[in-house]
Amino acid sequence: MGVIRRTGSFVLKVNPILCDGFGHCHELAPELVDIDEWGYPIIKKDPTPFGNVRALQSARYAVRGCPRQALSIERVGDQP
Numbered sequence: 902m903g904v905i906r907r908t909g910s911f912v913l914k915v916n917p918i919l920c921d922g923f924g925h926c927h928e929l930a931p932e933l934v935d936i937d938e939w940g941y942p943i944i945k946k947d948p949t950p951f952g953n954v955r956a957l958q959s960a961r962y963a964v965r966g967c968p969r970q971a972l973s974i975e976r977v978g979d980q981p
């Protein structure tokens with residue numbers, strides 16, 4: 902596991918092929934994940950700053966807690 906810098910932003914990504922739709926991620930990161938009527942996650946599209954420690958921690962809980970390893974944290978908006 903690497904160290905994530907506190908600059909920039911991230912989004913949660915879900916692999917829909919792996920996802921089983923039980924919605925555990927919504928319980929772990931409700932501020933980042935809604936669920937649809939079938940229990941599948943609807944991930945917040947707006948990037949979240951890494952400086953939002955609470956949201957980052959929730960995202961990490963969701964990634965670790967996903968029973969299908971369908972979630973990942975992806976850095977977005979990096980400057981070259």
Ligand code: SF4
Nearest residue numbers: 920921923924926967
């Ligand atoms: S916890 Fe993982 S498998 Fe379950 S709904 Fe969320 S992304 Fe899908």
